[in-house]
Amino acid sequence: MKEKNSFGERDREVTERRLLDTIEKMVIENGFEKIGVNAVAAQSGVSKILIYRYFGSVDGLMAAYIRQHDFWINFPVEVLDREQLPGFLKKMFRGQIEQLRSNPTLKRLYRWELSSGNDMIVKLREQREKIGVNLIEKVCELTDYPRKEIEVMASMLTASITYLVMLEEFCPVFNGIAINQDSGWEQIGQGIDALVDKYFKNGGDER
Known part of the structure; x- marks a missing residue:
């Protein structure tokens, strides 16, 4: 049997x-x-x-595809220590860019998700939210930085990456950046690296 x-x-x-x-x-x-x-x-x-x-x-089939490939739903939240935090975050944001840019199906299904509000989509968003909140809590524990600041920084960066990746099929240039080219995304990646370093003082200094 x-x-x-x-x-x-x-x-x-x-x-x-x-x-x-x-x-x-x-x-x-x-x-x-x-x-x-x-x-x-x-x-x-x-x-x-x-x-x-x-x-x-x-719809359930398309939601299952998103769940299987979504960067955040499948992200292992294993923040290391305070000194390694900036490098961890830079690698994380670049990973989000690479994973989403390399999957045209996922990019299109993200646009579908924006127009849907069924129970399956709600559950997907709840999964992402849980992981995001967990990550923010760990960063705050390591740095003692205000949670409200970390929440805004995380939201702006992750949402901007998702939006720009979805947009690149239709809008080749955004604020002068060639978002349909690898060179443009390298520029974005370097900019995110600089923001992380400035905010976290290269992982060593006190605020």
């Missing part, structure tokens, strides 16, 4: 993977606006019944 269940679980994993791969392909080729359960079933070769059973809906 256990062996049978194991095969059943493996079959489900394979099917879910096929559906997630199908969503990725469809979003890249046609965007998210025209995706429906019939089209997903036809392209994946998976019955609509299984789509509903495993994901609840096509």
Whole structure:
């Protein structure tokens, strides 16, 4: 009986993977606006019944793709010590840029998420919020900096990165920065590095 269940679980994993791969392909080729359960079933070769059973809906399938690839939902909050904090934060923000720029499906589904407010999207946002708050708390513990300041700094940087990455397909230049070019993003990365160093005094000085 256990062996049978194991095969059943493996079959489900394979099917879910096929559906997630199908969503990725469809979003890249046609965007998210025209995706429906019939089209997903036809392209994946998976019955609509299984789509509903495993994901609840096509929206649930797209939300599952975001959850699997989202930088913050999958971020391991392991802040080191005060001296290493600036380097940790610089690497973190550059990681967000790299991960989101390298995944065109995720960029487009973020735009879909902005226009959605269903329960699955609410849960995604709650997951991100929990991780973000946890990270902010750890930074405050290490630095004794005011929480209100850290919250604003974190919000401005993470939201700006997400917005600019989503925008680069439609707007090649933003405030003189070529956001559709690697050189432009390197400029942004260096600017974030400078902000982190200035705010945290290179990780060593007292405020």
